[in-house]
Amino acid sequence: MAGKHLSRWTLVWFGSAMAMLLAGCALGLLGAADPQGWSQGSNLAVVHLFVLGWLCQVMLGALIQFVPVLAARPLAFPGLALPALVATSTGTLALALGFLALDGHQALQPLFLLAPVLIGLGFALVAVMVTATLWHRDSLHLAEVRMVLLALAALVGLWLSGGRMVLALAGLGPAPDLSAMLPLHLLLGIAGWLGLAACGVTYKLFAMFLLAPEQGGRLRGAIFWTAAGLVALLLAALLWLLAGGSAGRATALALALLPLLALLALLYLTEIAQLWKARRRPALEPNMLWSRAALAFLALAAALAIPGWLWGGTWAETAVFVALVGWLSTLTLAQLLKIVGFLTWIQVFAPRIGHQPVPMVQKLGSTRAASACLALWCAGTLAGALSLLGASPAGYRLAMALLSLGALGVGRELIAVRQLAHLPPAERPGQLPHLMLPLLHPRPRAETRS
Amino acid sequence: MTQPAPLELDVRPIIRDGEDPFGAIMAAVDVLSPGQALHLLAPFRPAPLFTVMASRGFGSQDRQRDDGTWEVLFTPAPAPGPDAEMTPGSADDAGLWPDAVHELDLTGLTPPEPMVRILEAVTGLAPGEVLFALLDREPMFLFPELAQRGHEWAGNFARSGQAYRLLVRAGARDD
Structure with a gap:
């Protein structure tokens, strides 16, 4: 018998990630993500709540739910999902609090040192589940599957570089050149881990929601091999640096890869455009309409990477901001609304099919609410990017407000979807699913044939 | 072998x-x-x-x-060749099942519509009767639901890779 419908803890992963997103936005609104002082502990805390707590956690949870679909086989070691979630969420909180030690709160230093251990444990557990599910000859010939595995390789590099920087900031061990480590950390995290995982997953997800043919042709193969070369070079540069190699060379290599990265984004966008043209579904739902905005932000981030490469400074900061907030977050928020609706529908209504009428899955969500909050989020991203380039603190504060409103709106809509609030009362079952926790009791009709 | x-x-x-x-x-x-x-x-x-x-x-x-x-x-009859790999969880003896009494073409439908159509059709089958469905992709969320209801299934991709073929054999009535 194949696995269960839902990985039991998927919604708790999403809930934990949403909580971190809202916390990050709220702190940003309160001025704790000041572009003038990225090296302050409090700023680093907020940045990591956002990137690690929100983006990484939502991606890990999505992979656990999604790799069985990607590989058409049940999830391996499903029991590791909860320990992994506990490790990454507590690790993220420990890291965020630990960064405050840099601002003089020395009592938090032990948390700072504990954080990489917890985060590493969480990453490792998810990597085991994902790799064991995908590593099969039927799956490995798919470029999108290999892309997700490549993302996990980059995740190892992300953790290594992050852990090494924590040790250096805590004053332990020989201090590597942090200005050389940081570009590698950023590139491995954004392009390597989050970016490649997002690309791998979207190939399948977009084909599904657009009703487009799923054949990855030569272009997808070329994208994979380019990405593989990129990740290999980044990891080599990191190991070189960790082994005491020259910081200048490692930085030069990382920066030299930026144009290649922009090319990679262009190739990916070209393939997605082809997929879009080949779609058989004319009317699209908000998740796909707003994914277009996310893809536009990817193009913008790739374009900004070139001046970022040439001049650094605010250009590079803006490129990073647009990639994280514009591309990856918009994409995730848009798809999250759809995926949570779909999973809720499966959980509540799949057992009823054939016995009583079931509502259409689209009726669980509100197109208007979804579009309104995603529009706020995108407006916030644009305002943020412009204020970073124009060095405008007021504009930046406005951006934080828009992003907070957008995130709150998505959170509210996700709760409404879980509570089936958009369905007419007559179509709502007597017992609502729990907001996040899995069904802990068996279904009444659970007879199975041996 | x-x-x-x-x-x-x-x-x-x-x-x-x-x-x-x-x-x-x-x-x-x-x-x-x-x-x-x-x-x-x-x-x-x-x-x-x-x-x-x-x-x-x-x-x-x-x-x-x-x-x-x-x-x-x-x-x-010989088992399907390696290019017709069955989806894990498929029944081993599908080659021995009787001919399908229902055939559904569910290509071009967005998930979860194929799942709804198949479960509705299976509910109307007598125990042991078989249904054949053609889909765009493997219905990963359908499989556990079929198993839960006591039905057996077997599926694989057509050689072209562009269509997924699914056989479902009804178990005891699940109403």
Whole structure:
């Protein structure tokens, strides 16, 4: 018998990630993500709540739910999902609090040192589940599957570089050149881990929601091999640096890869455009309409990477901001609304099919609410990017407000979807699913044939 | 892969006792492992059985021994080749299932519509009846629901990779 419908803890992963997103936005609104002082502990805390707590956690949870679909086989070691979630969420909180030690709160230093251990444990557990599910000859010939595995390789590099920087900031061990480590950390995290995982997953997800043919042709193969070369070079540069190699060379290599990265984004966008043209579904739902905005932000981030490469400074900061907030977050928020609706529908209504009428899955969500909050989020991203380039603190504060409103709106809509609030009362079952926790009791009709 | 040795069933004692051997033969077919043949010994040529076994995916070879006993070897149709890899969780004996009584073309439908159509159709089947569906992709959320309801399924991609073929055999009525 194949696995269960839902990985039991998927919604708790999403809930934990949403909580971190809202916390990050709220702190940003309160001025704790000041572009003038990225090296302050409090700023680093907020940045990591956002990137690690929100983006990484939502991606890990999505992979656990999604790799069985990607590989058409049940999830391996499903029991590791909860320990992994506990490790990454507590690790993220420990890291965020630990960064405050840099601002003089020395009592938090032990948390700072504990954080990489917890985060590493969480990453490792998810990597085991994902790799064991995908590593099969039927799956490995798919470029999108290999892309997700490549993302996990980059995740190892992300953790290594992050852990090494924590040790250096805590004053332990020989201090590597942090200005050389940081570009590698950023590139491995954004392009390597989050970016490649997002690309791998979207190939399948977009084909599904657009009703487009799923054949990855030569272009997808070329994208994979380019990405593989990129990740290999980044990891080599990191190991070189960790082994005491020259910081200048490692930085030069990382920066030299930026144009290649922009090319990679262009190739990916070209393939997605082809997929879009080949779609058989004319009317699209908000998740796909707003994914277009996310893809536009990817193009913008790739374009900004070139001046970022040439001049650094605010250009590079803006490129990073647009990639994280514009591309990856918009994409995730848009798809999250759809995926949570779909999973809720499966959980509540799949057992009823054939016995009583079931509502259409689209009726669980509100197109208007979804579009309104995603529009706020995108407006916030644009305002943020412009204020970073124009060095405008007021504009930046406005951006934080828009992003907070957008995130709150998505959170509210996700709760409404879980509570089936958009369905007419007559179509709502007597017992609502729990907001996040899995069904802990068996279904009444659970007879199975041996 | 080596084939398991044929299962031998001698129905002569049953017939001698004046009983109908059909139940015993079907029971033997049900316990065959994948790829295993059935070697039947009977006092006469069991012609009606050839059709029954053919519908369950068996070819047959028969000969009369010198002592008058008929020997029939029912051999299962070859398993699908490596390019027709079955989705993990597929029933092993789908090659032996009867012909589908329902055929559904569900290509071009967005998830979860194919799942709704299949479950609605399966609910109307009598136990043991089979449904065939053609889909754009493997319905990963349908499989656990079918298993939960006591239905069996087997599916794989067509050679082109552009369509997914699914057989569902209804279990006990799930209403």
